[in-house]
Amino acid sequence: MPIPRSAGLTSTTSWATQCTPRCILDAAASDAQWGILFSHPKDFTPVCTTELAFAASISDKFTMRKVKMIALSVDSVEDHNVWIKDVMALNNSSAALPFPIIADSGRKLATLLGMMDPDETDREGNPVTARCVFVIGPDKKLKLSCLYPATTGRNFDELLRVIDSLQLTAQKKVATPVHWRPGDKVMVLPNIADDEVTKLFPNGVSTKEVPSRKKYLRYTQL
Numbered sequence: 001m002p003i004p005r006s007a008g009l010t011s012t013t014s015w016a017t018q019c020t021p022r023c024i025l026d027a028a029a030s031d032a033q034w035g036i037l038f039s040h041p042k043d044f045t046p047v048c049t050t051e052l053a054f055a056a057s058i059s060d061k062f063t064m065r066k067v068k069m070i071a072l073s074v075d076s077v078e079d080h081n082v083w084i085k086d087v088m089a090l091n092n093s094s095a096a097l098p099f100p101i102i103a104d105s106g107r108k109l110a111t112l113l114g115m116m117d118p119d120e121t122d123r124e125g126n127p128v129t130a131r132c133v134f135v136i137g138p139d140k141k142l143k144l145s146c147l148y149p150a151t152t153g154r155n156f157d158e159l160l161r162v163i164d165s166l167q168l169t170a171q172k173k174v175a176t177p178v179h180w181r182p183g184d185k186v187m188v189l190p191n192i193a194d195d196e197v198t199k200l201f202p203n204g205v206s207t208k209e210v211p212s213r214k215k216y217l218r219y220t221q222l
C-alpha cells in the first residue's frame, strides 16, 4: 500500500524538533524492522494511560516480531516523563517505558499525519489527537492504518494479530480469514491459478463447496 501523500508521510519538511515524517519512518522501519506508530489524545488521560500501560506490558511481543514501537502525544517531554511514571505504576512497575513517546506539543506531526480528532478537545479547548495506528513495513511503506476516536481504547492484542497476518502475507501468497490466529489454516489468494497451487502449497489445499460451485474458498495449512 503506498503511503498516502495526504498523510504527509512523504514530506521532508523539518519542524521544531528536527523530526520529520521521514525520520519517523526511518526510525520505525529499517532492515528487517517493522514499525508501529500510535497516537494518544493527551497525557494524563485515563484511556491513554491504560493503553500505554498494556502496550508496555506486551512490548516484548512486538520486539519478538521485530516491530519497533513509537507512541505520540501532544504534550511536552517534561509532561511525558511525569506521565510515564503513572503509566508504569498501573503495571505496578517503576521501570522505564520500553518505547519512546514523541512530544508533539505543537501538534505539527499529528496534523501532518492527519491524526487530529475533529470532535475532541482538552479542558482548555485545544484539539486532541485521535487514536491512530500506522504499521510500517521494512520497505518503509504503510501497511495498515486505523483510526479510533479518542473515546475508544484500542486492542493491542488485535494489533499483534494483525501484525502476524501482515508479516505472513508479506512472505506467502495467502490471505488470513476472519479471526485468524497464527497456526490456523490460511486462504489461497484469489489470483493464484489452480495449476500453481500444488507447487506453492505442498501441504495440500482443500476447497469448500458452495452453491455457486465457484472454487474460491481454498484453504491450506502452512
Ligand code: BEZ
Pocket (backbone or CB within 6 Å): 041, 042, 045, 046, 047, 048, 049, 120, 128, 150, 151
Ligand atoms: C482518555 O484517554 O481517556 C481520553 C482522552 C481524550 C478524550 C476522551 C478520553
